[in-house]
Amino acid sequence: MNNLLVMPLLIPALTAVILIFLKDRIGLQRIISAVSGFINIAVAALIVYQVHTEGIQTLYMGGWMPPYGIVFVADMFAALLVLTTSIVGAACLFFSFASIGEERERFYYYVFFHFLLTGVSGSFLTGDLFNLFVCFEVLLVASYSMIVLGGTRVQLRETLKYILVNVLSSSLFVAAIAYLYAATGTLNMAHLAMRVAEAGQGGVMNVIAVLLLLVFSLKAGLLLFFWLPDSYSAPPLAVRALFGALLTKVGLYAITRTFTLIFIHDTGLTHSLMGWMAGATMILGAVGALAYSDLSRIFNYNIIISVGFLAFGISVLTQDSLNGVVFYLMHDMIAKALLFFLGGMILAASGTEQLKQMGGLIRRYPWTGWMFFILTLALVGVPPLSGFAGKVMMVRSGFGEAHVALALIALASSFVVLYSLIKVFQEVFWGGERSEDEIHPLRYKAMMAPAAVLFILVILMGVGAETVNGFVMQAGAVLADPAQYINAVMSMKE
Amino acid sequence: MELLIALAIGVLFTVGVYLVLSKSLLRILLGTTLITHGVHLLLLTMAGLKTGASPLLGENADAYVDPLPQALILTSIVISFGVSAFFIVLAYRAYRSAGMDDVEGSRGERE
Numbered sequence: 001m002n003n004l005l006v007m008p009l010l011i012p013a014l015t016a017v018i019l020i021f022l023k024d025r026i027g028l029q030r031i032i033s034a035v036s037g038f039i040n041i042a043v044a045a046l047i048v049y050q051v052h053t054e055g056i057q058t059l060y061m062g063g064w065m066p067p068y069g070i071v072f073v074a075d076m077f078a079a080l081l082v083l084t085t086s087i088v089g090a091a092c093l094f095f096s097f098a099s100i101g102e103e104r105e106r107f108y109y110y111v112f113f114h115f116l117l118t119g120v121s122g123s124f125l126t127g128d129l130f131n132l133f134v135c136f137e138v139l140l141v142a143s144y145s146m147i148v149l150g151g152t153r154v155q156l157r158e159t160l161k162y163i164l165v166n167v168l169s170s171s172l173f174v175a176a177i178a179y180l181y182a183a184t185g186t187l188n189m190a191h192l193a194m195r196v197a198e199a200g201q202g203g204v205m206n207v208i209a210v211l212l213l214l215v216f217s218l219k220a221g222l223l224l225f226f227w228l229p230d231s232y233s234a235p236p237l238a239v240r241a242l243f244g245a246l247l248t249k250v251g252l253y254a255i256t257r258t259f260t261l262i263f264i265h266d267t268g269l270t271h272s273l274m275g276w277m278a279g280a281t282m283i284l285g286a287v288g289a290l291a292y293s294d295l296s297r298i299f300n301y302n303i304i305i306s307v308g309f310l311a312f313g314i315s316v317l318t319q320d321s322l323n324g325v326v327f328y329l330m331h332d333m334i335a336k337a338l339l340f341f342l343g344g345m346i347l348a349a350s351g352t353e354q355l356k357q358m359g360g361l362i363r364r365y366p367w368t369g370w371m372f373f374i375l376t377l378a379l380v381g382v383p384p385l386s387g388f389a390g391k392v393m394m395v396r397s398g399f400g401e402a403h404v405a406l407a408l409i410a411l412a413s414s415f416v417v418l419y420s421l422i423k424v425f426q427e428v429f430w431g432g433e434r435s436e437d438e439i440h441p442l443r444y445k446a447m448m449a450p451a452a453v454l455f456i457l458v459i460l461m462g463v464g465a466e467t468v469n470g471f472v473m474q475a476g477a478v479l480a481d482p483a484q485y486i487n488a489v490m491s492m493k494e
Numbered sequence: 495m496e497l498l499i500a501l502a503i504g505v506l507f508t509v510g511v512y513l514v515l516s517k518s519l520l521r522i523l524l525g526t527t528l529i530t531h532g533v534h535l536l537l538l539t540m541a542g543l544k545t546g547a548s549p550l551l552g553e554n555a556d557a558y559v560d561p562l563p564q565a566l567i568l569t570s571i572v573i574s575f576g577v578s579a580f581f582i583v584l585a586y587r588a589y590r591s592a593g594m595d596d597v598e599g600s601r602g603e604r605e
Contacts, residue, residue, distance in 0.1 A: 130566055130569070133570075134569060134573070137573045137577070140577075141576065141577065141580065144577075144580060144584075145580075148584060151587065151591065153591075156584065156587065156588040156591070157588070159584060160519070160581075160584060160585065160588060163577070163580070163581055163584070164514070164522060164526065167526045167529075167530070167574075167577060167581070168514070168526065168529065170573075170577075171526075171529050171530050171532075171533045172533075174530075174533045174534070174536075174537060174570055175533050175536055175537075177537070177566070178533070178536045178537040178540040178541075178563075179540060181537075181540060181541055181562075181563065181566075182540035182541060182542075
């Protein structure tokens with residue numbers, strides 16, 4: 001029992017409730033948000049430390065022992081993701097201060113922001129499939145509001161589409177939960193893993209597994225990503241950064257959890273299906289990233305490529321590839337947020353999304369330019385930076401496990417990432433200046449600060465890969481050996 | 495009884511999917527609510543319909559109904575209620591301010 005586990009939900013939820021009452025006091029809203037962001041990071045770091053020293057932490061709500069009660073579980077994977085979420089969340093918060101504008105702040109922007117963080121952390125920590133659904137809904141409702149806040153025509157249209165997709169996928173999620181409950185009589189994930197192992201993963205279980213894969217793929221943008229590029233272009237950039245960094249990753253977390261813990265007995269069906277979905281996602285994402293010449297679409301298709309890449313890592317299902325997934329997931333959350341921050345500065349400086357109309361920004365904003373360049377290298381996976389270690393582990397075990405075709409697609413997708421982002425770099429920062437707009441220097445500094453913090457993290461994660469790897473190995477070990485997770489939850493220690 | 499409810503679920507899903515595939519926003523909205531109703535009914539049926547008394551200590555029943563699915567349905571209904579309300583308001587707002595009442599008409603250039 002460790003009551004600390006509920007804090008990553010409780011802190012943002014309480015903050016959001018307090019902020020509802022401070023509608024017009026924007027200064028106070030910002031201070032409270034920032035303080036809550038820092039407390040959140042501290043708590044998440046403490047949880048990571050506890051899991052590192054004492055093993056998997058559990059919290060049985062109301063003292064109800066599993067499989068009856070609601071249980072929160074923090075293994076290293078969940079704890080690391082909660083920590084990354086709180087860091088990225090705080091950075092997005094500071095970026096919002098600089099860029100979101102007073103209108104939105106007055107209309108409960110920070111309230112939705114904190115409810116979104118509640119949902120994301122809750123999804124990572126819950127040990128119960130139905131609670132996963134509830135936490136999904138918490139973050140989705142907040143994300144609906146954040147996309148539509150501002151109410152332009154594009155936003156209304158994209159929100160309607162986004163809601164429709166998510167309502168349908170949530171309905172399928174509940175249907176899958178109903179079938180699973182009928183087949184196994186439990187929804188606690190550790191207990192489910194035991195029951196599925198006992199009963200064997202036969203016909204019915206496979207249907208449920210594929211249905212769950214479908215649901216999570218819709219949320220993560222794995223193969224079924226048709227809604228993503230447009231919906232993620234509608235809101236302002238601070239929101240896009242938050243979505244690109246966190247929302248698809250929650251779907252990926254759910255896939256990882258379900259298909260490393262519960263449905264691991266028929267990998268020939270589920271995991272090879274996932275592998276080919278991942279391959280198709282990488283190829284289609286690459287086509288999109290090459291086809292468009294506006295900033296937000298290129299960035300959004302880059303999100304899709306990395307979703308495919310991570311799903312490939314999950315489908316290989318070896319200790320090494322799962323380590324890679326954990327490492328790359330953390331890297332990707334930070335790097336994608338940074339990518340959108342830099343994109344936000346580019347947009348503010350040039351006033352357009354079309355690459356053709358930009359150019360020459362390197363003279364006025366050398367720091368932004370070179371950060372973008374180095375970030376591109378990190379996203380591609382050039383050695384001393386954060387993307388390298390995870391990528392190497394996944395591709396290496398892909399070749400080792402005879403997933404050669406998929407591993408080759410994964411490598412090729414890296415080149416597409418390199419090409420598409422270097423194209424952006426060239427068009428935006430080189431050549432003659434074509435735009436007369438200026439960012440206000442003070443706001444530039446305010447936008448630069450959170451970006452710089454994430455940039456330093458990207459470099460530190462790469463240079464200090466040995467240290468990070470200590471934690472990552474611990475996370476991968478639990479993923480590769482579900483018995484550890486099951487024992488920690490089911491052994492009923494007070 | 496199970497058969498009857500299974501048929502009802504099928505009908506709800508069919509009608510729901512048919513409505514979601516139509517053009518009008520209002521029909522799509524009704525379609526999603528019907529599908530969620532179907533899902534809730536499915537959750538209730540999959541756990542087994544009434545097999546005994548209520549699950550109370552004092553009843554001393556040898557067979558009792560599993561209460562968990564009902565708790566799940568309750569939660570799910572609350573969530574779908576909230577999301578539907580949001581969806582309706584959004585559709586109304588889209589209709590009022592942007593004149594979108596059918597999905598085809600909302601197509602157009604990105605701004």
